[in-house]
Amino acid sequence: MAKATYHVCTLPGDGIGPEIMAEGKKVLAAVGEKANVDFVCEDHLIGGAAIDACGSPLPDETLNAAKASDAVLLASVGGPKWDSTDPNAPRPEQGLLGIRKGLGLYTNLRPVKIYDALAGASTLRPEVIKGVDLVIVRELTGGLYFGRRERFYDEEGAGANGGRGQRAYDTMEYREYEVERIARKAFEAARKRRNKVTSVDKRNVLETSRMWREVVHRVHDEEFPEVELEDLLVDNTAMQLINRPADFDVIVTENMFGDILSDEAAQITGSLGMLASASLGDGVSLFEPSAGSAPDIAGKGIANPLAQILSAGMMLTYAFDMTEEAGWVESAVERVLDDGWRTRDIADDATPTDHVLGTAAMGDKVVEYL
Numbered sequence: 001m002a003k004a005t006y007h008v009c010t011l012p013g014d015g016i017g018p019e020i021m022a023e024g025k026k027v028l029a030a031v032g033e034k035a036n037v038d039f040v041c042e043d044h045l046i047g048g049a050a051i052d053a054c055g056s057p058l059p060d061e062t063l064n065a066a067k068a069s070d071a072v073l074l075a076s077v078g079g080p081k082w083d084s085t086d087p088n089a090p091r092p093e094q095g096l097l098g099i100r101k102g103l104g105l106y107t108n109l110r111p112v113k114i115y116d117a118l119a120g121a122s123t124l125r126p127e128v129i130k131g132v133d134l135v136i137v138r139e140l141t142g143g144l145y146f147g148r149r150e151r152f153y154d155e156e157g158a159g160a161n162g163g164r165g166q167r168a169y170d171t172m173e174y175r176e177y178e179v180e181r182i183a184r185k186a187f188e189a190a191r192k193r194r195n196k197v198t199s200v201d202k203r204n205v206l207e208t209s210r211m212w213r214e215v216v217h218r219v220h221d222e223e224f225p226e227v228e229l230e231d232l233l234v235d236n237t238a239m240q241l242i243n244r245p246a247d248f249d250v251i252v253t254e255n256m257f258g259d260i261l262s263d264e265a266a267q268i269t270g271s272l273g274m275l276a277s278a279s280l281g282d283g284v285s286l287f288e289p290s291a292g293s294a295p296d297i298a299g300k301g302i303a304n305p306l307a308q309i310l311s312a313g314m315m316l317t318y319a320f321d322m323t324e325e326a327g328w329v330e331s332a333v334e335r336v337l338d339d340g341w342r343t344r345d346i347a348d349d350a351t352p353t354d355h356v357l358g359t360a361a362m363g364d365k366v367v368e369y370l
């Protein structure tokens with residue numbers, strides 16, 4: 001049989017990005033060898049690296065290459081080097097938002113799963129985290145991130161109350177179809193899991209949330225009546241996530257609430273360095289760890305590459321329908337952890353120092369177990 005070839009647009013980005021991307025590629029190559037599939041990875045610029053090279057966080061060349069690929073694997077963007085007080089200066093994060101919008105990636109899946117071996121790395125007590133297995137379905141191309149915004153000088157306000165007159169606003173806006181389609185994705189995910197959806201909003205305050213709740217319920221009643229649906233306000237969710245995390249199955253929420261709740265949920269698993277994600281639309285998909293460029297540890301070779309590796313695993317499932325091979329990756333990661341191998345962020349007092357691995361050694365270990 002002819003060897004299948006998949007073209008992967010790889011976007012290492014900034015900070016720890018290139019370090020963890022190298023490990024994601026290593027694992028992909030190993031899977032390819034075992035499955036007789038060629039993953040042809042081609043690096044392109046995004047974020048701060050792209051600003052430095054050509055002044056834009058998302059060069060046309062990168063977006064075009066992403067559109068022409070079979071899937072995109074991204075590491076992370078951003079860092080203090082590109083922090084500027086000039087509101088018109090290009091920002092690395094615009095590259096990430098631009099590619100999400102440009103590829104129409106409105107669904108972001110962030111699975112949060114406890115590895116038994118990592119129970120000691122979690123901030124929470126073992127009896128609280130036992131059995132945690134949830135997925136955050138985050139709306140990714142709407143809301144505050146993409147609403148009208150402005151920063152301006154308001155003469156009337158100048159001097160009043162001691163201010164210098166600056167004003168700024170961001171707007172949260174949703175269209176009904178945007179809520180409908182993400183709700184559908186959440187109910188479909190729940191059907192394949194434990195059949196429960198928690199819809200998170202701030203209906204007691206926000207008009208977008210009032211519409212969100214109505215639309216989610218309509219989609220539920222008309223198309224997925226057999227799925228259990230619960231509503232929770234976002235502040236209460238933040239609390240319940242650490243109070244009873246094992247009760248959640250699918251959490252569906254708008255863009256910014258999902259951003260915040262997913263970092264919180266990551267800490268339940270022990271480290272942000274463990275949280276993979278898939279960003280899906282109707283065309284090419286993108287896979288990325290949920291964490292950022294971790295400037296505090298960049299360049300030291302100690303970042304945890306497992307979220308990047310698990311994101312590559314999600315790519316196998318969602319982009320290439322290689323669920324068996326994705327299972328190899330998940331199982332290799334699980335066995336590496338079971339055998340006590342750790343990066344620094346998930347090590348605890350009981351970890352022998354010779355079991356604390358650097359970024360590249362952890363990638364090698366996963367390949368060895370594959």
Ligand SMILES: NC(=O)c1ccc[n+]([C@@H]2O[C@H](COP(=O)([O-])OP(=O)(O)OC[C@H]3O[C@@H](n4cnc5c(N)ncnc54)[C@H](O)[C@@H]3O)[C@@H](O)[C@H]2O)c1
Binds near residue numbers: 078274290291
């Ligand atoms: N997808 C992305 O590209 C993405 C996501 C989040 C933040 N960012 C950007 O990253 C930059 C830094 O943001 P931040 O510091 O607030 O968040 P961050 O996610 O980069 O880091 C938060 C904390 O988690 C740790 N951490 C993150 N990933 C890790 C890993 N793989 N292994 C071990 N530890 C890890 C960091 O060391 C840090 O202590 C900002 O410019 C931000 O906008 C990018």
Ligand SMILES: CC(C)[C@H](C(=O)O)[C@@H](O)C(=O)O
Binds near residue numbers: 078093096290291
């Ligand atoms: C870097 C930033 C724009 C991004 C987001 O908020 O979506 C990140 O925090 C994430 O979670 O992917």
Ligand SMILES: [Mg+2]
Binds near residue numbers: 259260263290
């Ligand atoms: Mg985030």
